[in-house]
Amino acid sequence: MCGIVGFVGQGNTKDILLSGLLRLEYRGYDSAGIALYSHPFTVVKSVGKLEELKKKVIASKECVFPCSMGIGHTRWATHGKADEKNSHPHLSMNKEVVLVHNGIIENFVDLKNFLQEKGYSFYSETDTEIAVNLIEYFYLKEKNILKTLFLVQKELKGSYALAIMFEGDANTLYAMRKDSPLIVGKGENSFYIASDISAFLDYTNEIYVLENKEILSLSENEIHIYNKNKEEIKRSSTIANLDQSRIHKGEYLHFMEKEIFEQPHAVKDTLLYACGKENDDFSYEAFSMSERDFKDIRRVRIIACGSAYHVGYVLKSVCESLARVPVQVELASEFRYNHPILEDGELVISISQSGETADTLAAVKEAKKFGAKTLSIVNVKGSAIAEESDFVFYTQAGPEIAVATTKAYSCQLVAGYIFSILLAKAKGKIKDEETHSLRDELFLLPGKIQQCLSLDGEILPMAKKLKDSDDIFFLGRGLDWAISMEGALKLKEISYIHCESYSSGELKHGTISLIEKDSPVIALLSQEELAGKSISNIHEVKSRGAKCFALTMENISIDENDFVQNLSVPSTHPLFAGSLLVVPLQFLSYQVSLLKGLDPDKPRNLAKSVTVE
Numbered sequence: 001m002c003g004i005v006g007f008v009g010q011g012n013t014k015d016i017l018l019s020g021l022l023r024l025e026y027r028g029y030d031s032a033g034i035a036l037y038s039h040p041f042t043v044v045k046s047v048g049k050l051e052e053l054k055k056k057v058i059a060s061k062e063c064v065f066p067c068s069m070g071i072g073h074t075r076w077a078t079h080g081k082a083d084e085k086n087s088h089p090h091l092s093m094n095k096e097v098v099l100v101h102n103g104i105i106e107n108f109v110d111l112k113n114f115l116q117e118k119g120y121s122f123y124s125e126t127d128t129e130i131a132v133n134l135i136e137y138f139y140l141k142e143k144n145i146l147k148t149l150f151l152v153q154k155e156l157k158g159s160y161a162l163a164i165m166f167e168g169d170a171n172t173l174y175a176m177r178k179d180s181p182l183i184v185g186k187g188e189n190s191f192y193i194a195s196d197i198s199a200f201l202d203y204t205n206e207i208y209v210l211e212n213k214e215i216l217s218l219s220e221n222e223i224h225i226y227n228k229n230k231e232e233i234k235r236s237s238t239i240a241n242l243d244q245s246r247i248h249k250g251e252y253l254h255f256m257e258k259e260i261f262e263q264p265h266a267v268k269d270t271l272l273y274a275c276g277k278e279n280d281d282f283s284y285e286a287f288s289m290s291e292r293d294f295k296d297i298r299r300v301r302i303i304a305c306g307s308a309y310h311v312g313y314v315l316k317s318v319c320e321s322l323a324r325v326p327v328q329v330e331l332a333s334e335f336r337y338n339h340p341i342l343e344d345g346e347l348v349i350s351i352s353q354s355g356e357t358a359d360t361l362a363a364v365k366e367a368k369k370f371g372a373k374t375l376s377i378v379n380v381k382g383s384a385i386a387e388e389s390d391f392v393f394y395t396q397a398g399p400e401i402a403v404a405t406t407k408a409y410s411c412q413l414v415a416g417y418i419f420s421i422l423l424a425k426a427k428g429k430i431k432d433e434e435t436h437s438l439r440d441e442l443f444l445l446p447g448k449i450q451q452c453l454s455l456d457g458e459i460l461p462m463a464k465k466l467k468d469s470d471d472i473f474f475l476g477r478g479l480d481w482a483i484s485m486e487g488a489l490k491l492k493e494i495s496y497i498h499c500e501s502y503s504s505g506e507l508k509h510g511t512i513s514l515i516e517k518d519s520p521v522i523a524l525l526s527q528e529e530l531a532g533k534s535i536s537n538i539h540e541v542k543s544r545g546a547k548c549f550a551l552t553m554e555n556i557s558i559d560e561n562d563f564v565q566n567l568s569v570p571s572t573h574p575l576f577a578g579s580l581l582v583v584p585l586q587f588l589s590y591q592v593s594l595l596k597g598l599d600p601d602k603p604r605n606l607a608k609s610v611t612v613e
Contacts, residue, residue: 002029002073002074002075002076002102002195003025003194003195003196004024004073004101004182004193005199006071006193007020007070007190008172008219009069010068010188011068011190011203013066014057016070018050018054018057020194020199021034021199023198023200023202024074025602026402029076030075030076031045031075031082032046032050032072032073032075033045033073033075033087034053034070034072034073035071035098035100036063036067041165042063043089043091044056044060044063045084045088046084047084069170070165071163071173072089073087073089073101075087078127085125086125090124090131093120093121093122093136094140096136096167097132097139098132099131099135099162099163100128102195103180104159104160106157107155107157108158111134111156118137120133120137131152131160132164135149135152146217146226146230149215150215152176158178159179161180161182162176164176172218173191173193173219174217174218175218176214176215177210177212177213179212181196181380181382183195184216184218184223185205185206185207186204187200187203189220189221191218191219191220197240197399201247207237207238208237209238209381209382211227211382212384213227213228214227214228247401254601255401256402256404256601259401259406260406260453260586261453262398263410263449264446264449264450266395266397266398266407267414267446267449268443270397271442273286273394278443284422284426287392287422288391293373293391294422294425295427298325298343298346299325299326299328300328300348301330301342301347301372302316302328302349303335303348303367304332304351305331306489308352308357308360309332310482311351311413312329313481313485314479315327315329315420316329316482317575318576319419319420321420322421322423324424330363332357332359335363335367340367342372347373348374349375349376350374350378350389351378352378352383353405355380361385364376364388373390374391375391376389376392376393377393377412378394393415393419395415396411401601402600402601403493404490404494406586410449413578413579413582414442444572445572445576448569449579452569452580455584455587458567459584459587459588459591463591463595464595465549465564465565466588466592467495467592470497471497471499471520472498472499472500472520472521473500473501473514473521473522473541474487474500474523475501475507475521475523475534476523476524476534477504477533478527478530480525480530481502481504484501486585487522487582487589490585491592494589494598494600494603495596496596504538507537507540512540515544515545516544516545517545518547519544519545519547521546522548522550522551523548523549525550525553526552528555531556535559548562549564549566550562551566551569551585552568553570554570569581
């Protein structure tokens with residue numbers, strides 16, 4: 001949600017900014033803009049896709065002139081509608097300062113009143129314009145940029161990552177952050193800043209991570225970092241171990257397709273992260289925890305949003321089955337407002353792909369207020385949720401560009417399996433022999449996921465039958481229901497078809513009233529102990545005219561006549577079935593989206609990294 005890029009040094013600034021913004025499209029946006037350092041600043045903005053911004057930049061006479069510094073932004077509307085006046089970059093009233101901003105300034109109303117009393121007027125509805133004018137106010141008063149930024153840091157409440165240029169400093173790009181990501185890239189005679197390394201990975205993989213409440217100044221060959229105590233920090237750069245091919249589509253039509261096919265590799269990398277080598281035991285240290293930490297867990301609370309929330313229900317089922325520890329799953333956006341009661345020995349697990357999800361971050365902070373230990377399962381090192389948590393497990397999905405998650409979700413599932421096995425082992429609920437058996441079965445998953453990828457062609461007939469539906473129902477019991485929730489979300493996200501997931505046993509308590517002739521129903525059947533009951537539920541909807549499709553594990557016996565089409569995945573341990581069932585569901589949503597002529601990578605109104613509550 002929103003993306004920042006910045007550049008200073010020797011290079012084609014406007015092209016570097018535009019290519020960086022293109023790499024950040026996955027975060028979700030409805031407007032975009034760049035600002036180039038000149039006398040005065042050159043600011044170009046547009047509503048809609050980046051192609052519109054590129055056309056305006058090409059048509060701008062001011063953008064023709066060479067410059068050595070600039071900033072850019074993709075905006076997902078929060079304060080104020082999506083139009084040019086609200087889009088970034090924002091210029092201060094006296095045109096002394098220009099900046100781009102990710103995050104939310106919570107006290108913007110009080111600051112706006114303060115600035116209005118000082119004679120400031122505003123052209124937009126954004127909180128960001130308040131920030132740029134506050135910086136200008138202190139800058140004109142103090143005549144010192146660093147002192148200004150430290151003063152502003154004390155005044156701003158909320159979350160922010162800011163990239164800033166001052167008219168009075170032609171050679172230096174400034175930045176500051178709090179609870180919103182910002183990464184620095186070091187090039188040859190140049191520096192880059194961005195919300196995500198993917199924005200500048202085509203140019204460099206040498207990086208600095210800006211930590212919370214730090215202020216940064218960058219010139220062509222120098223970097224200076226200051227902590228909140230105004231002390232300069234000496235920090236070495238690191239080399240990011242990321243292949244450029246991970247941020248390019250390559251031979252694939254869309255990033256979503258590419259990321260579906262990357263799942264065997266991503267899942268195997270996540271398994272290896274947890275144990276080092278295939279025949280080694282899973283390590284408590286992979287969760288930055290000790291065996292004692294696991295033994296002390298008496299209850300587990302999972303907080304997450306969207307697909308990560310669905311992972312939580314799988315983790316609940318697996319963890320309670322193996323470790324016999326009670327698990328509660330809550331929406332992160334509701335957690336703080338439900339007057340949570342946390343017990344001694346309760347571990348709060350937050351799950352987030354980006355590690356920046358605002359609701360989840362706020363919930364983690366709330367849990368810590370109650371004295372709970374917190375574990376985060378995230379995909380981004382150094383992210384806000386990871387830094388806020390006591391313990392962290394990093395999934396190894398690599399960059400995920402498509403807005404609708406696929407490989408990150410699959411890696412989160414695997415992280416949940418590993419956690420459950422370690423907890424069961426620490427609690428003495430499973431012996432070494434079963435631990436090794438479960439580990440071995442997990443290491444078979446990448447190969448079985450690869451087999452599921454061959455279902456691509458078989459799913460197309462189902463997609464053609466479903467593409468014109470107004471409503472689609474997903475049914476399952478136990479773990480199948482947990483996976484069906486993700487299948488329904490994936491399909492509605494990128495096809496814009498209304499989809500709902502229901503526990504099969506709840507049909508007769510209201511939902512069955514929605515079933516009529518040709519209502520499409522997708523049933524998940526992987527749990528042998530529940531298959532009989534689920535098939536009975538299928539008969540209930542079929543007798544009322546439903547058009548039923550099945551997704552089964554190959555060891556489950558069904559009557560093919562009950563279904564329009566059946567897709568079967570390889571057998572695995574029932575607790576791990578979700579890792580295989582989800583693959584054809586991802587393919588289904590992708591193919592329906594294509595058949596409807598939609599863009600599966602960038603569904604309307606959605607953002608990859610949701611940094612507002």
